[in-house]
Amino acid sequence: xxxxxxxxxxxxxxxxxxxDWPENRAGVVARAEAYGMQTPFANARPxxxxxxxxxxxxxxxxxxxxxxxxxxxxxNQQLAAxxxxxxxxxxxxxxxxxxxxxxxxxxxxxxxxxxxVGTALHLTTRGMxxxxxxxxxxxxDDPCRNVVVDVTRNxxxxxxxxxxxxxxxxxxxxxxxxERADGR
Numbered sequence: 298x299x300x301x302x303x304x305x306x307x308x309x310x311x312x313x314x315x316x317d318w319p320e321n322r323a324g325v326v327a328r329a330e331a332y333g334m335q336t337p338f339a340n341a342r343p344x345x346x347x348x349x350x351x352x353x354x355x356x357x358x359x360x361x362x363x364x365x366x367x368x369x370x371x372x373n374q375q376l377a378a379x380x381x382x383x384x385x386x387x388x389x390x391x392x393x394x395x396x397x398x399x400x401x402x403x404x405x406x407x408x409x410x411x412x413x414v415g416t417a418l419h420l421t422t423r424g425m426x427x428x429x430x431x432x433x434x435x436x437x438d439d440p441c442r443n444v445v446v447d448v449t450r451n452x453x454x455x456x457x458x459x460x461x462x463x464x465x466x467x468x469x470x471x472x473x474x475x476e477r478a479d480g481r
Contacts, residue, residue, distance in 0.1 A: 305448055306333040307415020308428065310408075312444040314353050315360070316457070322346045325404065334411070335389050338404050348405030356412055360444050365425040372417055379410035419446070427452055433461035436468060 310332035319325050322345045326338050342348075355375055362368040383395045402410075420428060427447035432455040434441040443457035456462040 305415075305419065305446075307411045308419045308446045309448075310334070311353060311356050311412045311416065312446045314349070315357055316443045318350070318353075319346075322349075322404065325349050325408075329408065335391070336407065338407070340401060340403065342403055345404040348403065349408055352405050352409045352412065355409075356416065357444070359416060360428055360430065368420070368425060372413060372420070375409065375413040376417060379406070379413050423447065424452060427454075429455075431455075431457040431461050433457075433465045436465070439464070439468075 310329060313328055313332065314325065319328055322341060325346065329338070359368055359371045359375070362371055385393055386396045387393045416428070424447075429445050429447075431441045431443045431445050433439050434443070439461075441457065441461050443461075445454055445457050447454040456465065
């Protein structure tokens with residue numbers, strides 16, 4: 298039995314949706330499948346796309362909360378809203394594993410359950426600080442607001458991409474050169 302199939306992929310899925318929002322429901326489903334969800338998302342509803350956007354926006358409040366106690370409170374509210382209890386399932390030749398959702402629920406509800414449980418598992422097993430926004434975006438003139446899910450061994454991932462890390466490095470280098478030129 299797989300103990301934690303939700304931790305990494307669910308948080309990475311949420312970050313992917315937050316960082317690059319799909320144009321429609323089909324794009325959300327395709328992204329979920331690309332991140333490993335094999336559940337068929339039947340019962341399409343016209344409100345699914347907007348409903349998933351609301352789930353991601355609530356999740357971003359967890360990402361943006363820096364204080365662990367407040368972060369936990371926000372995530373606990375999302376877990377309660379998902380109202381999903383774990384159940385054993387065996388489908389698609391995956392072997393026995395846990396699902397944190399009922400069958401035949403709407404796309405937003407399924408993703409809220411998966412993302413909130415996955416985020417809780419990620420933060421409790423890897424650390425409460427290992428979910429944040431890209432550090433490059435802390436500079437006043439930098440537009441990056443991407444989510445960073447730190448899955449590194451050393452727990453020090455600060456940037457969403459090499460490009461952002463390089464841009465921040467160049468910014469620091471230029472600041473040091475300017476300090477030297479000013480005689481500081």
